[in-house]
Every structure is written in C-alpha cells, then in structure tokens.
Amino acid sequence: MKGLRPLVTKSEVRESASSLAYRTLRRMILHGELHEGARINEVEMATLIGVSRTPVREALRELLNEHVLAEGPSRQVVVGTASSAKLQELMLIRPALERLSVQEAATNADISALDQLRLISIRARRASQAGDIAEYFDLDDEFHLQLARAAGLPLVEDTLRRLSGYARLAGLTRTWTVEELGGNVDRQETITDLLERGETAGAGKAVEEKILHLLKLIIQSVEFDT
Incomplete structure (x- = not known):
C-alpha cells in the first residue's frame, strides 16, 4: 500500500x-x-x-x-596456514581477556547466565563423547563468548570471536582424543562452579589454565607438522 x-x-x-x-x-x-x-x-x-x-x-x-x-x-x-608464533601471541592475549570476562561476570552474571554456561558444557560433553569435533569446538567457543556476554562486555565478546578463529584453524592439525576434550569440559564446569560460589580469583585462574592448556596442545601439533 x-x-x-x-x-x-x-x-x-x-x-x-x-x-x-x-x-x-x-x-x-x-x-x-x-x-x-x-x-x-x-x-x-x-x-x-x-x-x-x-x-x-x-x-x-x-x-x-x-x-x-x-x-x-x-x-x-x-x-590460511597456522604458525606457532601467532599462537604464542594468542597465549598472551586470550588469558587477559578471559580473566576480564570472569572478573566482570562474577559481578554481573545472574542465575540464567550461569545456567546457560552449564547447558553449553552439557552439550559440549555430548559432542566430545560422540566424536563430533567441529560441534565440540563450536560449543567451546560459545562458552567463552557466553562468559563475556554474562559479564556485559560486548567488545570483549567480539574480540574473542575474532581471536578464536585462528586457534580453531590451527587446531584442525591435531587429532583430538575424547580424554582431552572431556578434560576441557571439566575445566568449563569448574569455572562455572567457582563463579556460582563467588570465588572470582579461583575462576580467573581456572579460565586462564583452560585457555593455556588448549593452546599448548594446538601449538604442539603445529610445531610437529612443520
């Protein structure tokens, strides 16, 4: 009309x-x-x-x-082709951003945001047990984006989304085991538990350890292939 x-x-x-x-x-x-x-x-x-x-x-x-x-x-x-040098740079950047997400999420996240983190972890564990690596890492990325979302940090969320792609690209060179992926989900659940209990410092340390552990595994694969 x-x-x-x-x-x-x-x-x-x-x-x-x-x-x-x-x-x-x-x-x-x-x-x-x-x-x-x-x-x-x-x-x-x-x-x-x-x-x-x-x-x-x-x-x-x-x-x-x-x-x-x-x-x-x-x-x-x-x-693109992944390089260990850029991954080493990610090891400097990601932990700082993740700690910031956790610090702000401890103050701003509500019960529904924490429930969303738990749901993501449940789905990630199912994907890991089914051997669906692509789905698993989609959910792993979503866990960290949800942390930033719960923290009320849209710029951090956008930056993490951009940074995660390069690590994912490098991770394609690795043959992941169920044990490695399951251990990563355990770390996600620990982070959520610590946030729920208000243990901000512990949650910050846990998220840093999770990111560094994963990146170190990826770097090992890249260096081995090259």
Missing part, C-alpha cells in the same frame, strides 16, 4: 547477506571443509551461499583480518 515502508530495507538485506556469507565461509573453514591453502573463488562461493559477490567479498575481507584466510599468489585468497 502507498505510504508503507518495506519490511526490509536494501541496507538490511545487504547486511543480512554479508552476515550469511561470513558465517558460512567461516564455518566451512573452521570445520575443515575448506582445507589449508585452498583457493577461495568468489563466484563459486556466491553461488553456493546464494548471495551476490559483494557480500562474499566483504566476508573475505573480514576473514583476512581474522587471519583464517591469507593472500596467496596472484592476489588470490586462500585458507
């Missing part, structure tokens, strides 16, 4: 398409569907995702910034 605004504006459609392209490409890389060094073809990806080339191009720029993609020969974009 005349005078009525469209339900979805052109900018909203473009933003939605960009988000879809980004999420799809990122998932394909982090789930190992696109292998290290694989060339990303804009036209093929646009057809696969069902969007135009512009959202795909925007997604590629974002993923280049996250270092899960890299510039290859002849200005081609390829799936």
Whole structure:
C-alpha cells in the first residue's frame, strides 16, 4: 500500500547477506571443509551461499583480518596456514581477556547466565563423547563468548570471536582424543562452579589454565607438522 515502508530495507538485506556469507565461509573453514591453502573463488562461493559477490567479498575481507584466510599468489585468497608464533601471541592475549570476562561476570552474571554456561558444557560433553569435533569446538567457543556476554562486555565478546578463529584453524592439525576434550569440559564446569560460589580469583585462574592448556596442545601439533 502507498505510504508503507518495506519490511526490509536494501541496507538490511545487504547486511543480512554479508552476515550469511561470513558465517558460512567461516564455518566451512573452521570445520575443515575448506582445507589449508585452498583457493577461495568468489563466484563459486556466491553461488553456493546464494548471495551476490559483494557480500562474499566483504566476508573475505573480514576473514583476512581474522587471519583464517591469507593472500596467496596472484592476489588470490586462500585458507590460511597456522604458525606457532601467532599462537604464542594468542597465549598472551586470550588469558587477559578471559580473566576480564570472569572478573566482570562474577559481578554481573545472574542465575540464567550461569545456567546457560552449564547447558553449553552439557552439550559440549555430548559432542566430545560422540566424536563430533567441529560441534565440540563450536560449543567451546560459545562458552567463552557466553562468559563475556554474562559479564556485559560486548567488545570483549567480539574480540574473542575474532581471536578464536585462528586457534580453531590451527587446531584442525591435531587429532583430538575424547580424554582431552572431556578434560576441557571439566575445566568449563569448574569455572562455572567457582563463579556460582563467588570465588572470582579461583575462576580467573581456572579460565586462564583452560585457555593455556588448549593452546599448548594446538601449538604442539603445529610445531610437529612443520
């Protein structure tokens, strides 16, 4: 009818398409569907995702910034290669951000936020026992994002999301065991328990140990492969 605004504006459609392209490409890389060094073809990806080339191009720029993609020969974009040097840098950054999340979550998180952390851990344990590595690490990422969310720190949440991709890319080189993944879930549950009891210092130490333990395992795999 005349005078009525469209339900979805052109900018909203473009933003939605960009988000879809980004999420799809990122998932394909982090789930190992696109292998290290694989060339990303804009036209093929646009057809696969069902969007135009512009959202795909925007997604590629974002993923280049996250270092899960890299510039290859002849200005081609390829799936990135992990390096132990960048992972060592992550070992300096991630613990500081995670401690900040825990510190603020201890003050700001309510019961529903803690329940959400527990639910994520339950699902992660099921995924680990089923051997669904991709689903497990999706949930591991979500646990840390939920911590930042519960803390009321959206910038930290966004930064953690960006940083997690590179560690995930590097983790594809490792053959994970049920025991390793289960131990990681145990650490998640310990963090949640400590937060619920108001033991902020203990929760901060636990989240730092969890992150460092996981990154050290990934670094071992990267160094072994290289």
